[in-house]
Amino acid sequence: MQPQICFWQILHFGGVHWVNPILNLKIQVMSNYELMVIFTPVLSEEDFKASQKKYQDMIASFGGATVHTNPWGLKSLAYPIQKKTTGIYWVLEYSGPTDLNEKLKIQILRDEQIMRHMITKLDKYAVEYNHVKRNGGFAVKQKMEA
Numbered sequence: 001m002q003p004q005i006c007f008w009q010i011l012h013f014g015g016v017h018w019v020n021p022i023l024n025l026k027i028q029v030m031s032n033y034e035l036m037v038i039f040t041p042v043l044s045e046e047d048f049k050a051s052q053k054k055y056q057d058m059i060a061s062f063g064g065a066t067v068h069t070n071p072w073g074l075k076s077l078a079y080p081i082q083k084k085t086t087g088i089y090w091v092l093e094y095s096g097p098t099d100l101n102e103k104l105k106i107q108i109l110r111d112e113q114i115m116r117h118m119i120t121k122l123d124k125y126a127v128e129y130n131h132v133k134r135n136g137g138f139a140v141k142q143k144m145e146a
Contacts, residue, residue, distance in 0.1 A: 030095040032067070032122040034130075037108070038087035038115045041074060048088055051113060055092065055104070062103050064096025068134060081115045093122070093130060 035055075039048060048071070056066050072089035081087065101119055108117050122130070 029097075030064070031098060032093070032095050032127050033101065034120045034122055034126075035092040035094065035104075035117065036120075037090045037092070037117045038077070038081070039090065040082075040113050040115055041084055041086045041088060043088060043113060047113070048090075051111075052090060052092075055107075058104065058107060059092075059094050059096060059100065062096065062100045064094050064100050067093040067095060068130070069093075084115065087115055 037055075039051065043051070052069065052071065056069065059066060070091040070093075072091065074086055075089050077085055077087055105117075105119070108114055
């Protein structure tokens with residue numbers, strides 16, 4: 001098996017594989033994604049954390065890497081889903097090859113604890129925005145009085 005080098009923030013080719021003729025290495029380009037999941041509100045805290053860990057481990061086993069995780073907790077829904085008016089929200093930012101999403105989607109659709117999910121591909125501006133927002137936010141300008 002040939003080693004794989006991941007350039008997920010430098011190159012954005014959408015999962016294109018190419019071979020470096022000098023080193024004879026297969027390079028797999030990683031794309032950035034955001035997964036938002038709404039879990040059923042009847043989950044206990046332990047089950048919620050176990051589900052988070054399960055999907056993070058699944059992403060790692062499929063060749064991806066977790067960038068950031070953000071559990072929002074119990075929130076009201078805009079409209080009822082499966083006769084429930086609340087849900088436990090969780091946002092996961094990760095990088096991985098494009099085929100990872102199909103494998104992940106199959107597992108998510110099989111899980112009865114998940115009411116809704118959405119996978120969004122992040123462009124370089126969204127990745128930069130999320131990074132700045134996570135690490136202290138944006139500078140707030142003070143009004144100068146004359």
